[in-house]
Amino acid sequence: xxPDKQGGWFSRTEKGIVTETKDKKEVKDGLWYKCPKCxxxxxxxxxxxxxxxxxxxxxxxxxxxxxxxxxxxDNNQFTELAANIYSADPLNFTDTQPYKExxxxxxxxxxxxxxxxxxxxxxxxxxxxxxxxxFEFIGGSMGAVVGEKIARAAxxxxxxxxxxxxxxxxxxxxxxxxxxxxxxxxxxxxKLNRLSEAKIPYISFCLDPTTGGTTASYAMLGDVNLAEPGxxxxxxxxxxxRDTVGHDLPEGFQRSEFVLEHGFLDMIIERKDIKEKLGQxxxxxxx
Amino acid sequence: MILLEFEEPIAKLQEQLDKAIEIAEQAxxxxxxTIEELEHRIREKRREIYANLTPWQRVQVSRHPERPYTLRYxxxxxxxxxxxxxGDRNVKDDKAMVGGFGTINGETFMLIGQQKGENTKMRTYRxxxxxxxxxxxxxxxxxxxxxxxxxxIVTLIDTPGAYPGMEAEERGQGEAIARNIYEMLNLKVxxxxxxxxxxxxxxxxxxxxxxxxxxxxxTWYSVISPESCSSILWRSWxxxxxxxxxxxxxxxxxxxxxxxxxxxxEPLGGAHTNPREAYDAVKAAILKHHAELKxxxxxxxxxxxxxxxxxxxxxxxx
Ligand SMILES: [Zn+2]
Numbered sequence: 180x181x182p183d184k185q186g187g188w189f190s191r192t193e194k195g196i197v198t199e200t201k202d203k204k205e206v207k208d209g210l211w212y213k214c215p216k217c218x219x220x221x222x223x224x225x226x227x228x229x230x231x232x233x234x235x236x237x238x239x240x241x242x243x244x245x246x247x248x249x250x251x252x253d254n255n256q257f258t259e260l261a262a263n264i265y266s267a268d269p270l271n272f273t274d275t276q277p278y279k280e281x282x283x284x285x286x287x288x289x290x291x292x293x294x295x296x297x298x299x300x301x302x303x304x305x306x307x308x309x310x311x312x313x314f315e316f317i318g319g320s321m322g323a324v325v326g327e328k329i330a331r332a333a334x335x336x337x338x339x340x341x342x343x344x345x346x347x348x349x350x351x352x353x354x355x356x357x358x359x360x361x362x363x364x365x366x367x368x369x370k371l372n373r374l375s376e377a378k379i380p381y382i383s384f385c386l387d388p389t390t391g392g393t394t395a396s397y398a399m400l401g402d403v404n405l406a407e408p409g410x411x412x413x414x415x416x417x418x419x420x421r422d423t424v425g426h427d428l429p430e431g432f433q434r435s436e437f438v439l440e441h442g443f444l445d446m447i448i449e450r451k452d453i454k455e456k457l458g459q460x461x462x463x464x465x466x
Numbered sequence: 467m468i469l470l471e472f473e474e475p476i477a478k479l480q481e482q483l484d485k486a487i488e489i490a491e492q493a494x495x496x497x498x499x500t501i502e503e504l505e506h507r508i509r510e511k512r513r514e515i516y517a518n519l520t521p522w523q524r525v526q527v528s529r530h531p532e533r534p535y536t537l538r539y540x541x542x543x544x545x546x547x548x549x550x551x552x553g554d555r556n557v558k559d560d561k562a563m564v565g566g567f568g569t570i571n572g573e574t575f576m577l578i579g580q581q582k583g584e585n586t587k588m589r590t591y592r593x594x595x596x597x598x599x600x601x602x603x604x605x606x607x608x609x610x611x612x613x614x615x616x617x618x619i620v621t622l623i624d625t626p627g628a629y630p631g632m633e634a635e636e637r638g639q640g641e642a643i644a645r646n647i648y649e650m651l652n653l654k655v656x657x658x659x660x661x662x663x664x665x666x667x668x669x670x671x672x673x674x675x676x677x678x679x680x681x682x683x684x685t686w687y688s689v690i691s692p693e694s695c696s697s698i699l700w701r702s703w704x705x706x707x708x709x710x711x712x713x714x715x716x717x718x719x720x721x722x723x724x725x726x727x728x729x730x731x732e733p734l735g736g737a738h739t740n741p742r743e744a745y746d747a748v749k750a751a752i753l754k755h756h757a758e759l760k761x762x763x764x765x766x767x768x769x770x771x772x773x774x775x776x777x778x779x780x781x782x783x784x
Contacts, residue, residue, distance in 0.1 A: 264783045266781060267780050270712070275699065275700060354690055354698065354713075359723065360689050361671055361689040364647055364671055365651065365675050366778050368647045391668075396647060399641040399645070414628065414668070415630030432632070432635070441636050
C-alpha cells in the first residue's frame with residue numbers, strides 16, 4: 180500500500196442504459212430500459228410505473244429526489260427549506276476546469292442548486308423533515324452547502340420537534356472544497372448530537388451509492404439505519420479496495436444485504452414500501 | 467540524514483563538510499574555520515529553501531522517513547512515564563492505532579494516535595499507519611476511559627488514511643469513523659488534536675475532533691491526498707503538485723481557512739532534523755491550550771466545541 184492508493188471518495192456505479200426508440204423499431208413513442216442486472220428490456224413507461232424498479236429481478240434504478248418526495252409525502256405536498264443556498268468556491272479551486280464554472284454548468288444541467296434538497300411534509304400523517312441528496316449534482320458530493328442544508332434541516336427539526344431523515348446518495352466529499360468538505364462530517368455530526376440531546380428521532384436512509392464521507396458520518400449514525408435493496412454502501416469505493424487487495428471483490432460486496440448481514444443496517448425497504456414502513460416507524464416513535 | 471530532492475543544494479555542502487571533518491581528523495589539520503563556514507552556509511541554504519517550500523514539498527517533508535512518529539512523541543512528551551494500553555475489547559488490537567495514559571508535567575493525559583513503522587518490517591506491522599475499524603474503536607474506548615476518570619485527551623495524527631480493505635468494510639470502517647467523530651464532539655474532557663505528519667481525510671478526522679486542533683509547520687491535512695486528487699480530478703498521477711496547491715492543505719492555508727487553531731513551529735529543516743526541539747514545541751503548545759481549556763466548564767466547553775464545527779463552511783445564500 181502506498182498513499183497513492185488512498186482516497187476513493189468518488190465511485191462510479193453501473194447505470195441502466197436508456198436507448199433511443201429509433202434503435203428499437205417495435206415500440207413507437209417511447210424509450211426502452213435495459214436492466215443492468217438481468218438484462219431484461221422493458222419500456223421506460225412500464226419501468227417508471229414500477230417506480231423504476233425492474234419487474235423481473237427487483238433492481239432499483241437510481242431516481243431523483245423529486246420522485247422520492249412524490250412517493251413519500253402525503254398528496255405530494257411538502258415545503259422546501261433552505262432552497263437558496265449555493266456554493267461559494269471558498270478555495271478558488273481549479274482542476275481541469277474552474278470549480279465556479281463546474282457549479283454553474285451543473286446547476287444549468289440539473290436545475291438544482293447543489294447536491295442536497297431539504298423539505299418538510301407529512302408521511303401518513305406524521306411530520307418529517309427530509310434532507311435528500313442529489314447524486315446528479317457532482318456525484319452527490321458533500322461540500323459546505325450540503326453541510327449547511329443538513330444543519331438547517333436539523334434546526335427545523337429541533338424547533339418544531341419533527342423527526343429528521345437524511346437520504347444519502349453520494350460518492351463522498353466534494354474534493355473542490357477540500358478540508359472544508361471534510362469538516363462537514365463534524366459539522367453535521369454536531370447537529371445530530373443536538374437532535375439526540377432533544378430526543379428527536381433521526382433516520383438515515385442509504386440509497387445507491389452511499390460511500391466515502393457520507394458513510395463516515397450521518398449515513399451510519401441513524402437511530403435507525405435504512406437502505407434500499409442493492410444499494411452500494413461503504414467507506415472506501417470498490418475500485419480502491421480492489422486495488423488494495425489485488426483481486427476482484429465477491430458478488431454483493433458492500434451492497435445493502437451485505438451491510439445488513441454485518442450489522443450496520445436495521446432494515447432494507449423496497450421502494451414501493453417506503454411510505455408505509457416510514458409511516459410505521461414514525462408512528463412507533465410518536466406513540 | 468536523508469535529503470529530499472529539493473534539498474539537493476544542501477547535499478553538496480554537506481559533502482564538503484563531511485570531507486573537511488575527515489581531513490581535520492585524519493591529517494590533524496585545523497579546519498575549524500572551514501567547518502564553521504560550511505555549517506553556516508548549510509544553515510543559510512536550508513533557511514532559504516524552507517522559506518519558500520511549495521505545498522507539495524511540505525507534503526514530502528511530512529512523509530520524511532526519518533520524521534518522528536507518534537510513539538516517539540508519546541515517550542518524549544511524558545519523559546517515559548507512559549503506559550500503553552491495548553485492544554478494542556471486540557476484535558483485536560490494531561497496531562496502526564496506539565494509545566495510553568501518560569503524564570505531562572505531572573498531570574495524567576490520555577494520548578492516542580496513528581502509528582507508522584520505522585523500518586520495512588515495522589511498516590507492515592503498523593499497516594503503514596492505516597487503521598482498521600478496531601483501531602478507531604480502540605481509540606474511542608480509550609477516550610471514554612479518559613472521560614470516566616476526567617483526564618484530558620491529546621490525539622496525535624499521522625496517517626495516509628483509514629485502511630481501505632475488505633475486512634475493514636465488513637467490520638464497518640465508515641461506522642467506526644462516524645461514531646468517533648460523533649462521540650468526540652460530546653466528550654466532557656478537554657480534547658487537543660495535533661497533526662504531526664499526514665492528516666488524510668476521514669482516517670485523520672476519526673480521531674481529529676477537538677477543542678483545539680494544532681498543525682505542525684510541515685504537515686498536511688485535507689480530504690484526500692494530492693496523488694489521489696490528481697488521479698481523480700485530472701485523471702492522471704502527474705498533477706500532484708497542482709493538486710497539493712489547489713487543496714490548500716498546508717498549516718498556513720488551514721489556519722487562514724479557520725479550520726485549525728494554531729501552527730506549531732518546527733526546527734529549521736523539519737522535525738526530523740532536531741526531534742527534541744519538535745517534542746518541546748508540541749509539549750509547550752499542549753500545556754498552553756490545556757491550561758485554557760481546563761478553566762472552562764465541561765458543558766460549556768462541549769458547546770463551544772460543537773459550535774466551532776457548526777460554523778465551518780463557506781457558502782452563498784440569496
Ligand atoms: Zn432486472
